[in-house]
Amino acid sequence: MALVVQKYGGSSVADASCIKRVAQRIVATKKAGNDVVVAVSAMGDTTDELLDLAEQVAPLPPARELDMLLTSGERISMALLAMAIANLGHEARSFTGSQAGVITDSTHGKARIIDVTPGRLREAIDQGHIAIVAGFQGVSQDTKDITTLGRGGTDTTAVALAAALEADVCEIYTDVDGVFTADPRIVSAARKIPKISYEEMLEMAACGAKVLHLRSVEYARRFNLPIHVRSSFSTKEGTWVVSDPYTEGTEMEQPIISGVAHDRSEAKITVVGVPDKVGEAAHIFKTLADAEINIDMIVQNVSAAATGRTDISFTLPTSDASTALTSLKKIQDKVGFESLLFDDQIGKISLIGAGMRSHPGVTATFFAALADAGVNIEMISTSEIRISVIVEQDGVDAAVAAAHRAFDLDADQVEAVVYGGTGR
């Protein structure tokens, strides 16, 4: 008997009939002899509707109250899901994040999980019940206030519960068949990746592949917990995210590149004319960190010897940009930089693959493909298993398609049919 943790997102529980279908899937897993714990998101557009209500009563609602409001969404979906399971003759009990023992810090809106104390879940499982847990939420260790983990947080809830309960697998149900080599809406020949390492998945998630929440992959990696990303509309195998995907079999050689990710949600800020002195860059990024802003890529030009000044560019979520600009303005005099430039018409293309470690020339092939596609590169950043470039937003689609083709990722005829592609 295995312990399976399943995660269902908002689109999987969008209405009563969806909830009943998910209930059947959960009961089937239980009937197959598994213990089942489920993390569930709010129904469909509930979160947006609640945000809209909040906007109507207060343009700048206190974060504590916003969390209190938003967490009602999962309370509704989890109770309904438990009822639907009961209606199929199985015992289910719903638990809020707090009841499930999801302990977080006090950063409302994007709290981090500090600990999971799943005593009540364990008790429910031991009694043969299916436990349904509200995703996306927890309770703060210090203030005992309700917190939320940020958008996509239900993935993290599921993985955190799976780790704490020492589950055999964490299944992430979604509306696509798994993780793809590129976004099938842009590259019709994109293929499903059968297995991928945590590191590659982290890079994919960080670079815009929305199928898995970044923090959930970090969490799974730390606890070496297998994640199975799969469709809630079929019983097909999806994508397994594991520690080393290439040791188990030899059925396929490790590809150089696992996939091409893209992201249109970032903006670029350039701090112009920063005095090239020790500690200035630190001051800038300390200020941004204090404002709870997540920086992505950072590029610093070689300073011009004549002026003793340099430019520092960085990318960040567009939604954080106004906070960042305000924070930086405040330290302009102290740091002595000249001005701030802002650009939100950018896109990021990332090539990800553990294979590039041992394959020279990947960068050259990538850049040549972009050049052939007429796409100009604005910023570059690399890791051991990733190359990311910032380009004009209008060039994103062409760049993704060109890179996908250049690294032989396009699907063969058979697989392409599965995803509605044109094949070749």
Place this chain on the structure above:
Amino acid sequence: MALVVQKYGGSSVADASCIKRVAQRIVATKKAGNDVVVAVSAMGDTTDELLDLAEQVAPLPPARELDMLLTSGERISMALLAMAIANLGHEARSFTGSQAGVITDSTHGKARIIDVTPGRLREAIDQGHIAIVAGFQGVSQDTKDITTLGRGGTDTTAVALAAALEADVCEIYTDVDGVFTADPRIVSAARKIPKISYEEMLEMAACGAKVLHLRSVEYARRFNLPIHVRSSFSTKEGTWVVSDPYTEGTEMEQPIISGVAHDRSEAKITVVGVPDKVGEAAHIFKTLADAEINIDMIVQNVSAAATGRTDISFTLPTSDASTALTSLKKIQDKVGFESLLFDDQIGKISLIGAGMRSHPGVTATFFAALADAGVNIEMISTSEIRISVIVEQDGVDAAVAAAHRAFDLDADQVEAVVYGGTGR
């Protein structure tokens, strides 16, 4: 400085603009120098919408999960209300029933409050914050599961919080100006009652006056807590519910009758041919109590000497009738009664007034008024300060109007105008 507990029902917070208006009222109370704690219901039709969703996924949802579902309604309204107050520049913090320390038994759907431990509320008040508490809900002492207090439970939440916090007054805001001598929709000349005793208010509430929840009055009476029932649409004085309304001034003589209440929500069950032996009635009502059914009036006829059998009739909420009939069927053979009769086309008219203790002839005047109005009496039940009769449902309006007139309760010209009456 006083501590004021205020209760706002669903119609007072039906949408964003209502919530903003309520926020202004709360802030005004705070600005006047009071500490304020607020108990709030779910917005408008939220509870019905949630019930509808539950119905769609499971015709017979488990009570625990139904409570989990329904309590999301108050979570939404209280968070929005706290935001609206913050938007007016005042600090507000929302608390679930559990966070506010509302401890109940485990009877899902109609839990009773066992204890209130308002430590977090006290702390919020001491910090100068306005505390907003989810009405209608608590947490069970034994299982730590979320419970609800039943329809109208937010009144009880407000009074329980006021008692635990030793508040100076509990203000119940509603969409009418206070407690009336009769339902103004039936009797256009009905008047607002300025002061009424707990006992009379209890009888009014028990007999169908919906403005205050019965249990909240019981609770207030036990702790001798003044309740002020008033309109959320005006600043007029409403109705004060206090221990002895007639000692403070002599501005008005105690009326014989305080008001005429009516109730169409009950049904009548008659157990026909019960063997007239010791313990049979006890067996019947023990069975009903075990099924958690609240019985209202009970009438047992004198047994017919020839048969040694008697009929027992009782009234109960129509919603409990099918459960009651099922439970009684199960003991038919054991008790040996002949059959069950069921009638849901009944109405109850109640005359309430502490003055009737010292005034003989009240019953005679009441029954004469009903006879003149052509209304037949099916059952009678009396207390020290109340006379209730069961009549055909079609006769309710005429009976209420006749009784109101017979006891000189009709308003004079001036007051009648206030409530849109025709005056006389």
